[in-house]
Amino acid sequence: GAVVSQHPSRVICKSGTSVKIECRSLDFQATTMFWYRQFPKKSLMLMATSNEGSKATYEQGVEKDKFLINHASLTLSTLTVTSAHPEDSSFYICSARDGRNTEAFFGQGTRLTVV
Amino acid sequence: DAKTTQPPSMDCAEGRAANLPCNHSTISGNEYVYWYRQIHSQGPQYIIHGLKNNETNEMASLIITEDRKSSTLILPHATLRDTAVYYCIVRVEGSARQLTFGSGTQLTVLP
Numbered sequence: 276g277a278v279v280s281q282h283p284s285r286v287i288c289k290s291g292t293s294v295k296i297e298c299r300s301l302d303f304q305a306t307t308m309f310w311y312r313q314f315p316k317k318s319l320m321l322m323a324t325s326n327e328g329s330k331a332t333y334e335q336g337v338e339k340d341k342f343l344i345n346h347a348s349l350t351l352s353t354l355t356v357t358s359a360h361p362e363d364s365s366f367y368i369c370s371a372r373d374g375r376n377t378e379a380f381f382g383q384g385t386r387l388t389v390v
Numbered sequence: 391d392a393k394t395t396q397p398p399s400m401d402c403a404e405g406r407a408a409n410l411p412c413n414h415s416t417i418s419g420n421e422y423v424y425w426y427r428q429i430h431s432q433g434p435q436y437i438i439h440g441l442k443n444n445e446t447n448e449m450a451s452l453i454i455t456e457d458r459k460s461s462t463l464i465l466p467h468a469t470l471r472d473t474a475v476y477y478c479i480v481r482v483e484g485s486a487r488q489l490t491f492g493s494g495t496q497l498t499v500l501p
């Protein structure tokens with residue numbers, strides 16, 4: 276299947292700093308990428324939908340100024356957690372769709388810990 | 391997308407078949423049944439999907455009832471590495487919308 280690479284896999288940052296997470300589709304072009312957030316023992320919750328060349332669409336309750344999403348190319352989307360706080364600590368996962376296939380492909384996830 | 395119901399947890403002995411059920415009684419005629427799994431601290435992994443016929447691939451088999459209101463994912467010879475949360479998702483094939491994850495079933499394969 277298609278490969279989606281997410282980086283970094285783990286990051287620890289200080290409260291108040293910003294963290295950027297990258298999501299790359301390695302062998303296909305992804306016009307749409309999705310960003311999910313997952314708390315311990317909970318299911319994945321969609322944060323936003325990222326479309327190449329346009330503004331992301333955020334789910335209700337997700338602060339767009341705090342979670343900045345950029346999808347500048349067909350193979351790269353980034354999520355920046357700005358002014359991170361301990362409550363932002365979570366597992367962040369990206370997903371990308373290959374227009375030729377019906378299934379979605381997921382990155383490995385990023386474990387963010389804000390101290 | 392139609393809602394699905396899965397048992398929260400199941401155990402299976404290593405080497406035996408793992409049968410994971412899913413109820414989707416409100417499924418529409420053009421909605422497919424998808425299965426994904428998530429091993430701890432990893433992103434979800436696609437397993438299989440189907441519309442109404444039974445499907446099989448190298449990972450698993452998918453059995454969908456004739457009325458399409460429920461399905462079963464079968465891992466024929468479960469290994470310890472199959473321990474994961476398994477998600478059953480119903481959606482229109484080719485839809486550009488995001489996947490909506492329910493609670494899933496935590497499958498624990500026991501040695």
